[in-house]
Amino acid sequence: MTEKIRNALEGKEMYAFSAATALLLFLTAFLLASPDELLRGIVTIVLTRDALVTDYFELAGFGAAFFNAGLVMSMAILLIRLQKIPFTGLTMAVLFINAGFALFGKNPINVLPMLLGTWLYAKFHRSGMNRYIYTALFGSCLAPMVTELVYLLPFSFAANLGIAVAVGIFSGFVLPPLSVHTASMHMGYNLFNMGFAGGLFAFVMMCVLQSFSLESSSVFIWSYGRPLWLLAGLYLYFAAAMLFGLFLSKNCLRSLLKLMQHPGRAVADFVLMDGVPVTLVNMGIIGLLCTTYILLIGGDLSGPVVGAVLTAFGFAAFGVHARNYLPVLAGVLLSTFVTHMQPTTPGIQMGAVSAVGLAPVAGQFGIRAGIIAGMLHAAVTVCSSSLYGGLNLYNNGFSTGLVAIVLVPALESFIKGYQTKKEQKRMR
Amino acid sequence: MTHEEKKTAKIVEELTMFFFALEASYIDTRIERKKQHVTIRLEADFHPSFAEKLAHLDHYLNGQKNDGMGDIYWELAGSGDPGESSQLLLVGMMIDCADIELGADRVKLTLHRQT
Numbered sequence: 001m002t003e004k005i006r007n008a009l010e011g012k013e014m015y016a017f018s019a020a021t022a023l024l025l026f027l028t029a030f031l032l033a034s035p036d037e038l039l040r041g042i043v044t045i046v047l048t049r050d051a052l053v054t055d056y057f058e059l060a061g062f063g064a065a066f067f068n069a070g071l072v073m074s075m076a077i078l079l080i081r082l083q084k085i086p087f088t089g090l091t092m093a094v095l096f097i098n099a100g101f102a103l104f105g106k107n108p109i110n111v112l113p114m115l116l117g118t119w120l121y122a123k124f125h126r127s128g129m130n131r132y133i134y135t136a137l138f139g140s141c142l143a144p145m146v147t148e149l150v151y152l153l154p155f156s157f158a159a160n161l162g163i164a165v166a167v168g169i170f171s172g173f174v175l176p177p178l179s180v181h182t183a184s185m186h187m188g189y190n191l192f193n194m195g196f197a198g199g200l201f202a203f204v205m206m207c208v209l210q211s212f213s214l215e216s217s218s219v220f221i222w223s224y225g226r227p228l229w230l231l232a233g234l235y236l237y238f239a240a241a242m243l244f245g246l247f248l249s250k251n252c253l254r255s256l257l258k259l260m261q262h263p264g265r266a267v268a269d270f271v272l273m274d275g276v277p278v279t280l281v282n283m284g285i286i287g288l289l290c291t292t293y294i295l296l297i298g299g300d301l302s303g304p305v306v307g308a309v310l311t312a313f314g315f316a317a318f319g320v321h322a323r324n325y326l327p328v329l330a331g332v333l334l335s336t337f338v339t340h341m342q343p344t345t346p347g348i349q350m351g352a353v354s355a356v357g358l359a360p361v362a363g364q365f366g367i368r369a370g371i372i373a374g375m376l377h378a379a380v381t382v383c384s385s386s387l388y389g390g391l392n393l394y395n396n397g398f399s400t401g402l403v404a405i406v407l408v409p410a411l412e413s414f415i416k417g418y419q420t421k422k423e424q425k426r427m428r
Numbered sequence: 429m430t431h432e433e434k435k436t437a438k439i440v441e442e443l444t445m446f447f448f449a450l451e452a453s454y455i456d457t458r459i460e461r462k463k464q465h466v467t468i469r470l471e472a473d474f475h476p477s478f479a480e481k482l483a484h485l486d487h488y489l490n491g492q493k494n495d496g497m498g499d500i501y502w503e504l505a506g507s508g509d510p511g512e513s514s515q516l517l518l519v520g521m522m523i524d525c526a527d528i529e530l531g532a533d534r535v536k537l538t539l540h541r542q543t
Contacts, residue, residue: 083496085494085496086492086494088497090496090497128495130496132496132499135496135499176499180502180503183500183501183504184503184504184507187504187507188504193500262514265514266501266504267497267504267515267517268514269514269517272491272492272517273514273517
């Protein structure tokens with residue numbers, strides 16, 4: 001029987017897992033709220049400005065937030081399927097970042113202009129959309145710019161909407177070439193490449209707006225506390241991911257040790273390199289690790305934190321594992337002992353979980369380098385969002401990009417210099 | 429130079445870096461360009477102690493082509509530390525298929541890429 005299920009799922013394991021997750025999000029939504037409440041909640045989410053940080057748990061209720069996450073994730077799965085993109089590690093990362101950020105900023109409406117812009121870019125270059133689908137789906141981090149402009153511009157609602165959509169389309173058009181160059185800037189040591197590219201674009205947009213005396217300001221809507229049902233649900237979900245991996249292959253624990261040898265620098269696609277079963281186990285471990293960290297520090301299971309945990313979970317298929325993440329996480333935590341920030345400061349909670357973006361630094365240069373990267377990230381992430389008034393949802397991606405650009409060349413020269421000296425000593 | 433030509437150059441750079449890491453003393457590369465097809469031929473020797481590193485060459489190079497990933501990360505090819513397998517995977521995403529002739533201390537690769 002189990003063999004039959006395994007055979008039926010062969011090659012479709014990650015698709016099945018993603019689709020089941022989207023269904024689970026819908027099911028959770030219907031358990032938490034009536035259809036009428038869900039509808040009202042979705043309308044609230046769509047009509048409200050979404051600048052960072054707008055927690056949909058607080059804004060529209062848990063049910064509507066999960067329903068929104070289910071909608072955005074389903075849209076992403078549909079696009080991936082329509083473009084015949086394989087369900088690799090990067091696909092899992094893009095699906096779960098969309099599900100996660102649909103708890104605080106993305107909705108099925110405000111992501112559309114960016115998708116359209118990238119589609120136009122593909123048409124302009126006479127290429128298929130399948131080449132740019134990842135860029136389009138990651139690029140929806142600029143979704144708040146669309147809703148923000150509708151409320152910020154001084155014209156009629158129709159004119160504001162037209163300009164906002166045009167700017168959204170333009171950003172979707174610009175992001176594909178921009179993201180290629182940002183990847184080479186941090187040399188793959190920042191896993192949230194689009195967060196860095198989006199942050200640069202949002203910063204330029206913010207400056208343009210300010211030159212017209214228009215200023216977008218960050219928002220802070222945050223739900224406090226850790227509902228027991230949500231905590232238990234997250235633990236069960238991540239444990240289920242691990243069990244699914246173990247069901248697919250009982251030998252994957254041995255493969256896990258091999259997976260943890262990868263530095264994690266892009267393009268470390270664990271699905272392609274090590275297979276689906278061990279990747280699922282690794283994803284489950286990272287999900288459990290992040291949730292436990294939030295529990296231990298007494299943090300909040302708010303929309304942004306749960307969204308960040310889901311993002312980390314997805315990126316555990318594309319470069320992140322416990323061995324390269326723990327040093328960076330330790331760095332974020334250690335920084336709170338020497339700075340004015342607390343581990344429970346909302347920005348630091350998100351920063352700690354999203355520090356997965358710098359995991360390749362620890363993977364490549366070692367534990368000490370990872371700790372330094374984490375400490376720097378904690379400092380940068382709390383002030384970087386003010387650069388673009390919350391217009392870029394992937395603020396942590398922007399921060400991890402900056403840290404990687406500054407830190408990696410220094411680490412390379414220091415470590416290579418140290419190795420050369422060591423080699424010379426040995427030769428003598 | 430178009431991006432497609434730069435990508436071809438990056439593939440050669442990555443493979444060269446990879447074989448440097450395997451202590452190659454001889455690397456010969458040739459590129460043949462036709463209208464929408466590029467063939468990259470590479471012949472290199474390597475120290476026999478690295479034979480294990482080449483065991484997965486087919487898995488990485490003949491994995492599924494992935495234009496989406498290749499288009500975001502192609503500039504990273506050739507930029508990493510020599511011998512990184514994830515960068516070899518990136519090459520695999522940028523080509524259609526590879527013929528691999530593996531000897532005891534020498535390898536011949538023929539990579540085919542539709543542009």
